[in-house]
Structures are given as C-alpha cells and as structure tokens.
Amino acid sequence: MKRKFTAVLVLGISFLISCTNKQEEIKLQHQDITEMVFASGALEADDQYNLTAQTDGYLIEMNLEEGTIVRKEQVLAVIDNDQNIINSKSAVELHRFASENAKSSAPALQEVEAAIEAAEVKVKLDQQQLERYKRLYESNSISRIEYDNANLMLTNSESVLNALKQKYRNQQIIAREQEVIRQYTSKTGKVLEKQNRITSIRPGKVYMKKKQLGDYVRKGDVIAVIGNPDSIFARLNVDETGMAKLKIGQTVFIKLNTHVDEVYKAFVKQILPAFDEASRTFIVKAYFEKTPEFNITGTQLEANIVIRTKKNVLVIPRVYMNYDHKVMLKTDRKIVKVVPGIVSGEWVEIKKGLNAGQTIIKEAP
Template identity: 30%
Template sequence: MSNSSIFLGMIFILFILFSCSEEKNELVVKRSSIVESVYASGIIKSKGQYTLFPKTNGILKNILVEEGDLIRQNQVLFVIENENSKISSQNAYLLKEFNSFNNQKDKLDDILLQIDLAKSKFKSDSINFSRQKTLWTKKVISDIEFEQAELLYKSSKTQTQSLQKKYNDLKKQLQFSEDQSKKTYELSSNNENDFLLKSDLTGKIYGILKEKGEMVGPQNPLAIIGSDKEFYVELQIDEKDISKIEKNQPLEIKLDSYPNQSFSAQITKIIPILNERTKTFTIEAVFSVQPKILYPNLSLEANIVINKKEKALVIPFNYLTLNEEVVLPDGSKRKVKIGLKNFENVEIIHGLKENDRIILPQ
C-alpha cells in the first residue's frame, strides 16, 4: 500500500471521528420541568437537644446513666460532691433547728412570768397609791409618804410597760430569726439540689463528656441529651441566598447514612441573625416522613425549592456561555435570556425555540 493511500485513510478516519464528536455534542432543545433551588448543608438534631452543664463546682462523684440510655424527665443523671457545700448545708439545718420559734419559746415564757409579777405589783401599788392619795387629800399623811406611794405606782407601771415591750420585741426577733434561718436552709437545700443533675426531658443520653472523679463546674459540659423519637434538620444558608428563603418552603434532603435516597422536608424556622464568622443564617426544617433511624449530628445536604416550572424550554447549564450565549451547529453564537436555573439546567425564555439545535461551547 502506498503512503498516499495510508494518508487518505487517516484523513477519512479523523473526519468520521470529528463528525461523531460534533454529533455527540449537538443538543436538540426540548421542554421539560425545571426546579430552582438553593443549596444548604447541615446536620440532624434531636428535638429538645441540649447540653447539660453543672450549676456548681465539685467532683463528679457518680454517673448514673450510660450513653444510649433512655431517660425520664427529672431523672437524676449525675451526682456532684462538694464537701464545703455539704458542711454549709448541715450548719444551715442546725441553725434552723436552733432558731425555731418553739425552741426559743422558753425565753418568751420567762418574760411572761416577769410581766405577770410586774402586773401584780402594779395592781398592788395602784391600790396603795389610790388609798394614800385619799389620805393625803384629807391631810392624814405627809407629802413625803404620798410621794413615795406615787413613785412606787409609777415605777411598777413603767416596769410593766417595759416588760411588755421587751416581750413584743423578743417575739418579733425570734420570729425573724426563725424565718431567716428557714430561708437560709431553703437556699442551702436548693444549692444542695444543684449537686443532683436531672434531665429536663424524657429522651436519650447521646453523649457523656466527663468521667467519674473529674472536677467539674458551670463551664464544663457533662452530657448531650435529646428526644429519642423526634428529630429535625438544622441548615446553614449563605447570606446571599437568605432573601429567597421562607417558612414552609419544601426541600429535598440527602444523608450520607442513607445513600441513593432523598427525603422531603419543610422549613419550620428561620433564625433571623447572621453568623458573622461563617456569614450564614441558620434555619430549621422537619421531615415529611422521618427516616427510621437517625442520630444527632449526622451530616446532610439539602436543596431548598425556590421555584418550579413545568414545560419550560430547558438546556443543560454547560451549554450556556459565560456571556449568556448559546452556540449554533454552524459555530455562530446567539444571545439568550435566561429564567430559572439550578446546578444542572437553565431555562431559556428568549432566543431559542423548541427543537432548535445547539452544540457544546468549546
């Protein structure tokens, strides 16, 4: 075979390949539905999920649950020990008992006895003063004798009044001491309850973050707790997309733990403040039908449906140039006007019609 024959054969093969390539890249414009959506990433959270923190400092004496345990509301989960607080509580109890009104009643009884004696003396002195006054008026006794009787009368009267005031003051003081000691003990008891950490809800222990014997305080998280049945989705939305987001919008969710599946959900809450560090907004959504098995912090991706159109003129996004043009089979370019778009497709609202042919831009 001559060299010229080989050369002609190669040209023919290249022509065929080139023609096939062009045929492969050619697209017939068709109508179909298009969904415009906003992408978001996020995690699964348990309903009511919270991190349990101690209210006081101390040693983690007992851990009464394990990770994965189902728990009841108000169930004691952890016990913290603080010897100083324990002693303070005991002292508060002793002080309450000591200052109880009944325990101090003897002091009042002593004064009541003194008041009874003073009243008896006052009565006697009063009668005597009345007699002496009558005699003094008749000039039977001297002025000195009358003045002595009057002095005894006034003295016993003052003594009676003074003891009565002393009784009333002591009664108020004892009542105040009792009330104050009770309040101190109640406060101490409340503080003692702070050493028994309880669950705020019925659910599950998802994580225990400390070990028995460790020092803990209000800044140290102890456990992650949440519902064992109900879950929701927490998503991060870029600030440039937040104006498109509204409550009740539908979305499709994909979970790494459920490959090749998607789940429908609906937006229930938009947290109206920008995270300055990540430049994102947080939104929440609930599943239309919740997957059977979920755990907090499972990662996910979501597409939030912003708009949907049926029978739209649609082309793949990669057939559109950066200048919003399409390439015709003869290589010429045509300006188009676009409508809805997503990561895969774009709607053409002007510049093309159904069954037009375009090719992939080079």
C-alpha cells in the first residue's frame, strides 16, 4: 500500500514540472462578462415538514410509502403505547367520579346538608327556649345565670350552624375543583391516546420514509418527510461574503448532481435573514422557471446566481492574476498592477493597467 502511494506522488511532481516549464500566454481582448455568486444546495419541496412521533413505542401500523400522495389528517402510522390508552381510560373514570361528587346528591354533601338541617332545628329550639327564659327572667321566675345559659346555648347552636354551612360551601368548592382537574386530566389523556395515531398535517407527497414497520421510536423521531409535490425549489447555501450582492428576482443557473448535462433556470424568490448555524451560510430560496421532471427532494446541486453583466469589456482569465492584482507582460516580463472590476467564474474585468492587444503570460511574477 505504501509503494502505490509513492508512485502516485512522483507522477504528480513530474506533471507539475512539465506545466511550469511550459509558458502559457494570452492576448487581451474585449468580451462580455457576467458576475456570479456560487452556491451549493439541494432540492426541497414547498411546505415540507417532518412527520414525527409524539410518543414512545413500536410502529405497529404504517400506511405510507415514498412517492405516495397523502390527505390532510390521514392516519399514516400507529404506535403501540398501551400506557397512553390506560391513562386515558383511567382519567375518564376519575372525571366521572369527580362529576358525581360535585352534584348536590353526592354523599359527602348530603351528609353535611343533613347536619345543617339538624343544626337549623336546634337553633330554632334554642331561640324558643331563650324567648321563654326571657319572659321568666323578667317576671323574676328564674335567675340571671339561667337566662345567660339559655342565651349562650343559642349562640353555640348558631355557631355550629354557620360552621356547617361554611363546610358545605368548602365541600362544594373542593368537589368542583376536583371536577375541573379531572376534566383536564381526562382531556389530556385523550390527547395522549390520540398521539398513538400519527396523522398528516396537510396534504402532500411522501418524499422520504425514515422508519419501518416494527421499529421502536421515541418522541420526536422523524418517521417520514412530506412536502408539496407541485412546488419544488432550490435551497441554496450562500457564503456571507456574497450576500450583499443578492436581490430578489435575480436569475440562477442550476445543475443537479444527478443531471450534470442539464442547466435549469430559476429565480431568487426569498432571502432568509437569519444565519444558518448548521451550514454556516445564509439560506436563499430559488424557484425554477420550469420545474424539472426529476424532482426528488434532497438532490444535491450547484448554482450560479447572476449578479450583473457588462458588455464588451477588457477581460483576462482569473488564473493569470495573482492575489496582489498583478500580472506579467510577455514583451519584457514586466510586472503590472491592475485594477480589477467584476469577477466571473473564469474571467476578471480589467478596469486599469492593461490595454487590448497586449499579451500576458501565466508564469507567476
């Protein structure tokens, strides 16, 4: 393995020497030049979303395949999570009991109500007793102590009655609170039970199936990718150095990795303002003038965004100019510093420093 690597390295060095010994030259001329911003990216469907699991469990039913069209709220998968079902049924029963306890016919409330009725009778009897003792006291038939004891007995009876009434009100509040809590728990249980059935958010096409029947999934796992089949766009990753030049409506020429001989025309429709941390680029959406027949999402692509075009300007190949914007003339091997203009993929505009008809060489200054 080591011998094979050494042979390749020697061939590479030989090739470099032969190139440097051969002097390349070009005669300057005028031509049109187009400035472009390069971007990589992938095809993506409009309204694309991930169909995700909302609970843990095994996939016991799968009703989707790549390329199939799904309706809104169609059940696409079912997760076997018995705990959600058990909790839901239990919550429904507890809510029913809480509702019964909140009614006036509930045993706890009836018990307090019976005690209130007895206390009301006792108060009434004590009131009658106090009135009788008052007349006897006024006629000096009983002592002051006996009258005061009758008055105290009525006061105690009234206190007991008021306490029982307050207890009844408190019992009602607690019962209603429990009913509300159990009702909320019951609704939550139904929601959790419903999460066993995974449904589509909106109609679309299944572009990618990421789980299979029988797989164990956790909450948040992506089961499939669904999008709008009638609208495919190019999601472009643009370096921040080129963002200042981009505008809505600019023309984009796109090559798909699967169709390298085809060039598709598109237009910049949306420039997302936020920096994408995952790709360390800005995201630009370009929509095709004519949607390609090959519209599988995730297809990798390369794109050139047209910034501007200049007609009949002096240009040289980019490889003939070094990083200091210097080139070498053929006549006397003089090094000249130029003022570049717009830059395309292979060419650079020369605004000052050279004239048409001059010949420059590629050999480094």
